[in-house]
Amino acid sequence: MTSNVPQTYVKSHNLKQQKIQIKVILSLLLINLNLKEEKLLNQRIIYYNQMQVLIFKNYIIKQKRMKNLIQIMNNKTNPLIYLQYLINHLKLI
Numbered sequence: 001m002t003s004n005v006p007q008t009y010v011k012s013h014n015l016k017q018q019k020i021q022i023k024v025i026l027s028l029l030l031i032n033l034n035l036k037e038e039k040l041l042n043q044r045i046i047y048y049n050q051m052q053v054l055i056f057k058n059y060i061i062k063q064k065r066m067k068n069l070i071q072i073m074n075n076k077t078n079p080l081i082y083l084q085y086l087i088n089h090l091k092l093i
Contacts, residue, residue: 065089068085069085069089
């Protein structure tokens with residue numbers, strides 16, 4: 001069975017279809033890459049926020065230690081408490 005469609009038209013049509021398929025595949029790959037990049041960015045933001053929380057918690061802990069130290073230093077009636085606090089504080093550093 002022979003077709004009446006010229007061979008050059010068939011080749012041209014096949015090439016057009018292949019180009020469209022390649023464009024679709026590339027578009028899907030690009031979408032996939034963008035999603036992965038967005039996911040990485042979100043992970044970085046989460047990590048950054050967690051680090052900020054840790055830094056803030058650490059700051060609060062240091063502030064409390066300083067308050068305790070100041071209170072103990074102000075308590076001049078019992079220097080042994082102050083000495084004990086300093087020893088414990090040095091262990092934490």
